[in-house]
Amino acid sequence: xxxxxxxxxxxxxxxxxxxxxxxxxxxxxxxxxxxxxxxxxxxxxxxxxxxxxxxxxxxxxxxxxxxxxxxxxxxxxxxxxxxxxxxxxxxxxxxxxxxxxxxxxxxxxxxxxxxxxxxxxxxxxxxxxxxxxxxxxxxxxx
Numbered sequence: 001x002x003x004x005x006x007x008x009x010x011x012x013x014x015x016x017x018x019x020x021x022x023x024x025x026x027x028x029x030x031x032x033x034x035x036x037x038x039x040x041x042x043x044x045x046x047x048x049x050x051x052x053x054x055x056x057x058x059x060x061x062x063x064x065x066x067x068x069x070x071x072x073x074x075x076x077x078x079x080x081x082x083x084x085x086x087x088x089x090x091x092x093x094x095x096x097x098x099x100x101x102x103x104x105x106x107x108x109x110x111x112x113x114x115x116x117x118x119x120x121x122x123x124x125x126x127x128x129x130x131x132x133x134x135x136x137x138x139x140x141x142x
Contacts, residue, residue, distance in 0.1 A: 022119050024078060024085035031077075031084075031135045036061035037068070037102070039136040041129065046141050048121035054111045055129055055136055059102035067099040068108060069132040076118065079126040079138070087127075089117045 033039075042054040059066045076087040100108055112129070114120055122141050129136040 022090070022122070023088040024080060025088055027075075027077065027084055027086050029133060031130055031133050034066075034134055036064065036066055037134060039129075039131070039134055041136055041139045044137070044139050046139060048124060048141055050141075051114050051120065052111050053114065053129070053139075054109065056107050056109045057102065057131065057134075058107040059104055061104060063104055065104070066102045068102055068134070069099060073132055074112060075130040076112075077128045077130055077135070078123070079128075084128070087118060087122075090119050091117065 036059065038056075038058040038060050040056060042056070046053060057068045077084045078087050079085075102108060114122065124140075124142050126138050126140055128138050
């Protein structure tokens with residue numbers, strides 16, 4: 001009876017650990033970097049134990065206003081075998097069509113509370129954030 005119980009517990013642990021991983025999906029839209037917006041994360045490297053990623057978007061255009069998406073309008077991308085994949089969220093999150101107007105030299109600082117959207121810890125690797133289709137710098141999770 002003990003052998004059956006141990007096997008059952010081990011099977012449940014394997015199933016639960018498999019369910020807690022974030023699925024990866026193909027990105028079915030074009031992404032870009034902008035010469036008018038600077039989009040950078042607070043750090044270039046995060047620990048897999050970190051629960052928040054802060055980033056800033058700055059309008060570096062000489063004299064033009066730019067628009068950035070709302071706070072929840074983001075995707076997390078992971079580099080896998082030279083190809084970017086979207087990290088699936090554990091919950092569906094939606095966003096509005098409202099955009100933030102950034103005036104020249106204005107900076108908007110935002111944060112993603114990872115545990116709200118993803119199973120933690122995130123796997124080690126190279127990541128980036130996409131807001132609408134604009135992508136950030138790359139950063140490592142180790």
